[in-house]
Amino acid sequence: MNSSEDLEDDGQRLSDSMLESRPSQESPRKPKTAYEKIRDTLLPILYESKTFNIFGIIYIVLVIGDGAFFFFMMVGWHLPYPESVSRWWLNLSIQVLCGLFSYPALINLPWLIAHTVHLSSPSSSPGVDFNGSPTLSIFFHLPPSARSKILTLKFINISTQWINQWSRIKYPTYESSNSYPGNVLCNVFFAASFIAGISGGIYQLLQEKDVRKDDDAAFEDGPLELIEKVRNMRKSGMTLNEIITEIQKT
Template sequence: SRESRRSSLFDMVIDKAITFKELRLEELPVPARPNAKHVKDAFISPTEAELAALGRSRLTCYERGRDASLRVASSNVFTKLVPVWIVLVVVSFILFALMLLDLLGIEPESENQYWLEKSTQVLSGLFTYACGVTVPWRMANTFHLLGGKASVGKDFYGRPSPALWFAIPPRKRAYIVVFLVSNAVLQFAHQVLHITNNTYQSSFIDQPAASLLPLTMVTSGTAGFLAGALEFLEENKLRKAEPDKYPPGPVEVFKEARAKRKATLDEKRATKAADASIRV
């Protein structure tokens, strides 16, 4: 029915017809974030037997530090903070837009300007946090690719990995990582500019900050978008080529959720109709 077709993912979650666990969101790697189920396996340091098979006797200090930082960055704590981060970004952006258009009626004008600048500080801090949490993943892949040892289907240690990320050809991975690192560097530069120019006059009026702040914001966002788009396209190619090998992508997962929602609604209607016929 039309009602079933229009039911949204939001409705599914609110009505508890489907849970986040059932959506298998832990299997969907957010661009630049190592939270996919199989990607986490790459952070498990090799055993002595595995090292021997690789022709090595011990891990380097860099490898131990890399694995430890990646395990921290991919922990459930940060995953659970994602919804909070999204809400804060949305609320902060709405307040920023309302104050920019002077729709909140804050008087005097200097007071509105003060809070407008503070809202940009909050937004910048939120995006800097997102980049900071994923720095270990971005840098680990940077050094892995620069080392010339990256190959299709192999993790940082050269072990076979079922993770979709490592199935992307190294050259394509390198393009994605270049955009990821550019996104982080530009965002950190944007944050430094915000810290050193923390008044309305210095950030919105005075040069060069008034030009550099929006420039670093736009270029950082563009780099992040391109990284996510490239990763999505490459992973989608692999999913289509081997659908039985890799977990479904976001589009497939949401379609599955929608189908489950429709089935739940149809079952409820059938039950109500059966009860009504019995009473009659």
């Protein structure tokens, strides 16, 4: 017959074995840091709220309008103003255009910082968001190397645009911005910002297209897919109204 000590030992061993046989539970998620709280609050406001969507529409209209005005002034398609007056309007239009280009350079900065920090974290594998949770946001599904290249191009785009903006403030008149060193600073950094922005956008579209090819059911069509779909519809003989209706269904 076992003693009471033996019974206690047997009970303890049984309890330990039961604990060991239980499936391990996931450790609770760590509390968010101050940076993560700010990020998760700020990004939806900047990129998902109706207010900023309205700002985006207004911004596009202003860029198109001022860009057209700048083009007309540059090629001489305007009223027969004296040269000094036409130069003043030409300079004003490029100053406004430069300021408009600085708006996305400011708005996209939180996005750039958030993704740069995320890319250097252990949870940056494709398919998971900032918090390490599965997501259908297609940018998170790009390979880290592709995201790194896109972020680098966006950083060049933003930084050179701010230098360009400084140059336009430093050399505000037509004469100063078209003579050395104003002409070099204003034009070189404008071109660098423009090329980096366009290159980053095109590269991102191509990379996202590759992701959609691998799993087209998981993601909505992007601009390239929509263009290809519309082209195929036109080839099949569909009218414009039929194409619009078909796209709205999807």
